[in-house]
Amino acid sequence: MSLETLVQDPSIPAESTSGASAPYDFADFDTSVMTTYGRFPIALERGEGCRVWDTEGREYLDFVAGIATCTLGHAHPALVETVTQQIKKLHHVSNLYYIPEQGKLAKWIIDHSCAERVFFCNSGAEANEGAIKLARKYAHKVLEIDYPVIVTAKASFHGRTLATITATGQPKYQKDFNPLMPGFHYVPYNDLRAVENAIADLDEGNQRVAAIMLEALQGEGGVRPGELEYFQQLRKICDDNNILLILDEVQVGMGRTGKYWGYENLGIEPDIFTSAKGLAGGIPIGAMMCKKFCDVFQAGDHASTFGGNPFACAAALTVGETLERENILQNVQERGEQLRASLSAIASKYPQIISEVRGWGLINGMELKSDIELTSADIVKAVMAKGLLLVPAGPKVLRFVPPLIVSAQEVDQATQAVESAIAELTS
Numbered sequence: 001m002s003l004e005t006l007v008q009d010p011s012i013p014a015e016s017t018s019g020a021s022a023p024y025d026f027a028d029f030d031t032s033v034m035t036t037y038g039r040f041p042i043a044l045e046r047g048e049g050c051r052v053w054d055t056e057g058r059e060y061l062d063f064v065a066g067i068a069t070c071t072l073g074h075a076h077p078a079l080v081e082t083v084t085q086q087i088k089k090l091h092h093v094s095n096l097y098y099i100p101e102q103g104k105l106a107k108w109i110i111d112h113s114c115a116e117r118v119f120f121c122n123s124g125a126e127a128n129e130g131a132i133k134l135a136r137k138y139a140h141k142v143l144e145i146d147y148p149v150i151v152t153a154k155a156s157f158h159g160r161t162l163a164t165i166t167a168t169g170q171p172k173y174q175k176d177f178n179p180l181m182p183g184f185h186y187v188p189y190n191d192l193r194a195v196e197n198a199i200a201d202l203d204e205g206n207q208r209v210a211a212i213m214l215e216a217l218q219g220e221g222g223v224r225p226g227e228l229e230y231f232q233q234l235r236k237i238c239d240d241n242n243i244l245l246i247l248d249e250v251q252v253g254m255g256r257t258g259k260y261w262g263y264e265n266l267g268i269e270p271d272i273f274t275s276a277k278g279l280a281g282g283i284p285i286g287a288m289m290c291k292k293f294c295d296v297f298q299a300g301d302h303a304s305t306f307g308g309n310p311f312a313c314a315a316a317l318t319v320g321e322t323l324e325r326e327n328i329l330q331n332v333q334e335r336g337e338q339l340r341a342s343l344s345a346i347a348s349k350y351p352q353i354i355s356e357v358r359g360w361g362l363i364n365g366m367e368l369k370s371d372i373e374l375t376s377a378d379i380v381k382a383v384m385a386k387g388l389l390l391v392p393a394g395p396k397v398l399r400f401v402p403p404l405i406v407s408a409q410e411v412d413q414a415t416q417a418v419e420s421a422i423a424e425l426t427s
């Protein structure tokens with residue numbers, strides 16, 4: 001059955017039709033917007049909490065959350081209030097002037113992490129670009145390396161700009177965009193020996209490894225958590241060899257793992273880390289954090305027109321304060337455990353289909369067996385017809401990244417939809 005027939009099946013009840021506008025003309029969209037996405041044939045127009053509604057009034061339980069972005073779900077009263085007040089007051093001014101909201105947000109991040117300095121931008125890729133530039137300048141000015149190399153992991157994801165697709169250790173994102181950026185080298189994730197070998201092999205003439213950039217948990221690459229032992233050893237290796245440890249926390253930062261930052265799950269502190277997706281709950285923002293010692297940027301070295309404007313910073317500050325006030329990290333831990341327990345129960349019922357359930361807090365993956373035809377996209381389509389939005393993390397991994405305010409009942413509803421979809425697809 002095609003996705004079109006699945007989502008248009010009249011036997012699927014449209015639970016709420018209030019506020020629904022006319023059916024959306026997908027062809028109209030496709031003739032004017034670049035084809036950079038494979039899109040599902042639904043158009044979302046309204047949301048509340050963990051639920052969204054399409055233009056035909058059909059309700060979906062949203063376990064995608066804009067891909068790990070809508071931290072507080074949709075239309076959260078605190079976020080609505082903040083952005084409404086802020087846009088009336090002042091929404092954008094240049095970084096040529098002091099922006100109090102930016103200062104407050106930086107302070108909040110510093111108070112809730114190992115960071116000592118913050119730079120604001122607008123997206124994950126841009127935050128990682130900032131980290132790459134900072135590491136290179138640090139290498140030139142402090143480490144006196146003429147040709148600094150940044151080591152990244154295979155199956156990683158760091159963004160879509162030229163430097164960040166180069167940092168991304170997946171050829172599918174790099175194909176057709178040559179020449180790529182020089183100065184990157186890839187190693188397998190969670191493999192200490194490979195990093196040690198790379199550091200030794202790349203130490204040649206005026207070339208040296210200046211930084212290692214990794215995700216604390218690989219999101220896009222299949223929801224693969226970093227291993228404690230690996231990261232602790234890696235921290236030591238970086239210290240012993242004057243190498244900066246950069247963590248890309250764009251997907252896992254800001255509470256997603258049940259702790260504010262992904263590295264807290266690994267018992268280490270990075271020298272530089274980045275955040276974006278969930279930081280302002282869906283208002284575009286990016287941030288690059290570092291320790292004082294590696295902040296070598298001077299006025300004019302790096303900039304962003306929109307970065308750190310009052311609107312985005314006020315939103316992010318509200319997300320942070322709401323996480324604290326409503327004790328949401330505890331919900332992330334409890335709902336995460338509930339979700340993994342339910343998915344594991346499904347996995348033990350279908351051992352011929354599912355190979356593993358893994359994750360931290362509310363970023364979880366369910367991996368399908370590699371020797372079967374069924375893909376994560378097949379299940380995503382099947383659950384969508386049951387009113388659940390999920391997103392793959394590669395061809396064999398289903399990713400579960402609901403808003404952090406998700407309820408126990410909503411987790412149950414989601415796992416029941418997954419189980420019934422798998423039952424149907426395998427019958």
Ligand SMILES: *Cc1c(COP(=O)(O)O)cnc(C)c1O
Binds near residue numbers: 125157158251276277
């Ligand atoms: C999404 C993501 C990025 C890219 O973020 P954009 O805001 O799309 O540029 C970078 N790194 C990781 C780990 C991500 O998940």
